[in-house]
Amino acid sequence: MYDGMDDDEEEDDGRFKSSKKIRLPSGQSSPKGDGTKDDKRKHSVAAHLQAEQNKQKILKAKQERENRRNALDTQHQHLIDVIAYFTDQKTKDVEEFVIDCQEYIDLMELFFDKQGTKSLMFYYQDHDPPGNGNLCFNTCDQLTD
Secondary structure, three states, rough: OOOOOOOOOEOOOEEEOOOOOOOOOOOOOOOOOOOOHHHHHHHHHHHHHHHHHHHHHHHHHHHHHHHHHHHHHHHHHHHHHHHHHHHHHOOOHHHHOOOHHHHHHHHHHHHHHOOOOOOEEEEOOOOOOOOOOOEEEEEEEHHHO
């Protein structure tokens, strides 16, 4: 039976519920975006900005890494050589591990300091990590804390 309401149905409280889709006037977009060129451009610009930020972070990390490499002196190099010898690793690989993090260099500095720690412990586990993350060291003082 047709009651003249098309696709609308009356709710129990007297309001009407429409099953038709609402169309926005031309020139207006929904808050979620409708896949227009403007939305694609915004996404493209955001992706470009994110890529630029990532490039800046990578450049900064590389520069910090090179600064740490340049800060290594003969004491550091001797300790790196000893570690490489006892862990049966290449000196270059151990050096790359040490310059990964400023904390590792700080631990070595603490070891070299006259009032610093008397020992360092190095851990080596032979496995296939994603990178050079298979060598670790710490001071004995930090292990007992």
